[in-house]
Amino acid sequence: MEKLPIDDENSAARRLSQEEAPIYEALKRFRRMRIVPFDVPGHKHGRGNPELVELLGEKCVGIDVNSMKPLDNLCHPVSVIREAEELAAEAFHANHAFLMVGGTTSAVQAMVLSCCKKGDKIILPRNVHRSVINALVLCGAKPVYVNPDVDKNLGISLGMRVSQVEQAIISHPDAVAVLVNNPTYYGICSDLRTIVKLAHDHGMKVLADEAHGTHLYFGENMPVSAMDAGADMSSVSMHKSGGSLTQSSLLLIGSNMNEGHVRQIINLTQTTSGSYLLLSSLDISRRNLALRGRESFAKVIEIADYARGEINAIGGYYAFSRELINGNSIYDFDSTKLSVHTLEIGLAGIEVYDILRDEYDIQIEFGDIGNILAYLSIGDRRQEVERLVSALAEVKRCYQKDKAGMLTQEYMDPYVVTTPQESFYAEKESLPLEATEGRVCSEFVMCYPPGIPILAPGEMITKGIIEYILYAKEKGCSMTGPEDADIEYLNVLKHV
Incomplete structure (x- = not known):
């Protein structure tokens, strides 16, 4: 029976190469052995859960193993x-x-x-x-x-x-x-x-x-x-x-x-x-x-730059990039990020996000009040980007409206009253959202993704924040964080 290598005095001394994948290679050796599992996980290489094998395949469940000396x-x-x-x-x-x-x-x-x-x-x-x-x-x-x-x-x-x-x-x-x-x-x-x-x-x-x-x-x-x-x-x-x-x-x-x-x-x-x-x-x-990243990400930037040019040519949208750099608050820009501002066509980013998914079977990373983000990486190809560009052109043609009355601000300065820990564990009460103005929040409220809190524990709830939450809910943002899943109520500190 083939033996799996375990740690020895020479292993630390030998020169490793980026062409190696030690864990992956150890698992391949493990699969060639006929180990009888009297350990966890309980599916026992998938034998006890055939539907899991059907979903993930024998190779996958066969290496879903527990820690053992050779691994x-x-x-x-x-x-x-x-x-x-x-x-x-x-x-x-x-x-x-x-x-x-x-x-x-x-x-x-x-x-x-x-x-x-x-x-x-x-x-x-x-x-x-x-x-x-x-x-x-x-x-x-x-x-x-x-x-x-x-x-x-x-x-x-x-x-x-x-x-x-x-x-x-x-x-x-x-x-x-x-x-x-x-x-x-x-x-x-x-x-x-x-x-x-x-x-x-x-x-x-x-x-x-x-x-x-x-x-x-x-x-x-x-x-x-x-x-x-x-x-x-x-x-x-x-x-x-x-x-x-x-x-x-x-x-x-x-x-x-x-x-x-x-x-x-x-x-x-x-x-x-x-x-x-x-x-x-x-x-x-x-x-x-390590072996192919430089070449792969050069292609990602090429695709992203192509997409920006095509999207900006549609009109109404703004796919921004390195032209924003000011040497200070925007010291540099990651050109792989395909962020697109949508408010000029009268649609919030989350509305474009929903339309792309529901009408065009295109899943964007996120949409917020004014922008969408298409996350480009090593698995993307030009043909998918072309499909996105075509869909955005159609969204503008079919859904564009007057932008009057739309919120534009994504970030509001917080007013911190207590530390996150103090407020999270403090005595609290639940109030209707509209009745929380001037109170101190004891939980999180955020749109996810990106998962950046609109409110964090210990921060004062203002009229502007309440209006933002209501607006984001109305536009369809995926709001998470509070104990009340519908975010009709918020937990606030009792005595602050």
Whole structure:
């Protein structure tokens, strides 16, 4: 019987190659063996669940296995998972890389929890993903928000200006970290190198949410990646633009972070039963990007530029790109992002999103009040983009209307009263949405995607926010977060 290799004294010393995929190769060897499973999972290579086999196939369920010595253990990797981490770190220019099976949400939370404890301050833009504020609920750190500039024509929030970050650092010299979106969902990048230097000069760590920036490590003429800019930690959604399975991500760290401490933090919340389907997909996708990423993402940019030209030629739409760069709040732009402003044809982005799905069988990544985002990556081809362009032309011809009375602003400055943790766990009461003006919210309200909170725990509810929520609901935005799924009621603090 063929034996699976386990960790030995020589494994750490041998030179790994980006052409290898250690987890995937170990699973292939495992499949050739006739192992009798008296462990979990209970479907026993699919024999106990034929419908699951029919859905996923024998190959897939056959490698849905539990941690065992020959396949290593995600919580304490010493062999094939450890090798996969080392290869990922090399590919992404990091000191170490952790394979994450709880999505980039778990990676973002591990970043914050690794640097912040109760009472610590962290400087961050308010247009962060909810996972960041969730982490503040868990650890009790205090957010110091840098309110980003807003493009009034597009209605979107931009990056953090260096001067804004500097002022926040001067005003809060006891802050422990600065968090930066790199890039935002819309492709906007801050001046990350300068922010890193500024933070490091003041003894602060820099954390980067690179959920939408996997390709920055492999493409040419792209915005700088977090690791290359000198950031201390970065969360990378391999499953978004990197091609791995949904829910698989990477957490990267620089030389200033303690690998053992970070792994301890990860193990506080990450599963002890890591999916080998997700782990092997990370392994294979890293190899694919390391070997072919540069060429692949050059094609993505070519397709995106072609799409922008065709969409802008329709008239009424605005597919924006690098012309927005101002060297400050838009220091750089991720050209793979195909964001399209729709308000000039009298339709909210979410309305165009719904029409494309319901009438043209085209699924866009998201639609908000004024924009849609078509997420382009290594699996896209020109013919699908041409279908999108044709559909957008028809949507304009068939559905265009007067834009009078439409909301244009996507971002509103928050008024923070208490910390996310204090308000989330405080005594609360439920009130009708329209009756909450002037009260302090104790839960989240957001459109998903992108998952950036309109309201977060501890923030004052204003008339403008109530009007925005009602408008977004009316237009069909997918609203999530509150205890009341219909968002007719909100939980607010009782005594504030």
